[in-house]
Amino acid sequence: MLNLKDILVVSLEQAVAAPFCSNRLAHAGARVIKIERAEGDFARGYDSVVHGESAYFVWLNQGKESLVLDIKAAADAELLHRILTRADVFIQNLAPGAAQRAGLGSDELLKRYPGLICCDISGYGEQGEYGTMKAYDLLVQCESGMASITGTPEAPGRIGVSACDINCGQQAYAAILEALIEREQSNTGCIIKVSLFDGMAEWLAVPLLHYDYAGQIQARVGINHATISPYGAYRCRDGLDIVLAIQNEREWRRFCAQVLGDESLVADARLQSNQVRVVNRDYVDQLIGEVFSRLDQASAVERLREAGIAYGKLNDIAGLSAHPQLRRVKVDTPGGDVQVAAVAAIRSNETEKPRSVPAIGEHSDAIRNEFS
Secondary structure, three states: OOOHHHOEEEEEOOOOHHHHHHHHHHHOOOEEEEEEOOOOOHHHHOOOOEOOEOHHHHHHOOOEEEEEOOOOOHHHHHHHHHHHOOOOEEEEOOOOOHHHHOOOOHHHHHHHOOOOEEEEEEOOOOOOOOOOOOOOHHHHHHHOOHHHHOEEOOEEOOOOOOHHHHHHHHHHHHHHHHHHHHHHHHOOOEEEEEEHHHHHHHHOHHHHHHHHHHOOOOOOOOOEOOOOOOEEEEEOOOOOEEEEEOOOHHHHHHHHHHHOOOHHHHHOHHHOOHHHHHHOHHHHHHHHHHHHOOOOHHHHHHHHHHHOOEEEEOOOHHHHHOOOOOOEEEEEEOOEEEEEEOOOOOOOOOOOOOEEOOOOOOOHHHHHHHOO
16 A cells, blocks of 8 residues: 555656645655755745745655755765665756756656656646746746736736746646555655646636637636636725625625615616626726725625625734634744644644754765665
8 A cells, every 4th residue: 555654756846836846745754865966956046034044945845855966966866766775756956957867857767777767847848949047937827828917907917826837846846646556556656747837727717718719708707706806806995905706696686685785786787697797897896985985894794694605814924923713733843833724624643743954965974875
């Protein structure tokens, strides 16, 4: 039976996507050896806000062992291959072609280690005219069209986190778990290839289908939903915003009667279905805005709760930090203990274990001795 505690992952990684993937595997119980250059993963230098450590690095490198290697040096390359003889998973997200030039291409590795699961993470995949291009999160947000539907009517915008990297890392994690399960039956490894672009293109399935089959280009609507109305932010009398969402006509009827206080709006031809309301979004927003402008946020929340309408407050990150639903866990870093957001999945049989973010090469001596 597959037990991730018996799985050894070797990750030649940098930045976000591959570290995200291996971090999930470490959380699930796998042993993860992170291969770094002498100067370390360049994500260590993004900032120094967490007791001298980078926020990105602290987030993505919990529970890993850091091994400094020069993969171009013969002795270090031999050490890496000795580790790979016992490894179950190899992950890499180097620049296009770099792994192959170092003798670490997936085809070559799988021939040498038939049980190894090799995962290559790239920007645009390895084929086509983009196959040799470097790619970073914002570039892929733009190339994929995501930025064109994000932002305000006046200007496109970047999603405020590394969405392409995160999505790609999560896709790689899922594919590796699938491959590990399959290997239990086949006793053979495989090659997995995941790109930032493919992951984001899949996420964009709905606006892509709207364009391909209806010729419709999704508009940028700020803190609103492009194809559902009302679904967005409204300003209350005290200057605070409420975000509300109507998902069906039953909710719309309750919203009109109990929140807007005018049941007759249900019969208004300009409001009789979601598609019609989207066309008449300005009128919908005007009606709701007039009511909410007379209510403070607390009163608006009370009405929405009583009517059973989904809502949220438009918080900032300070609001997240103080949010009553935020779960945190303690993580050790070279600069001291920190509290980080917990992973989303909660397993009933999981016991909390301490996690540490490694210093550069913290485990080099021990790993070299182990695999000497």
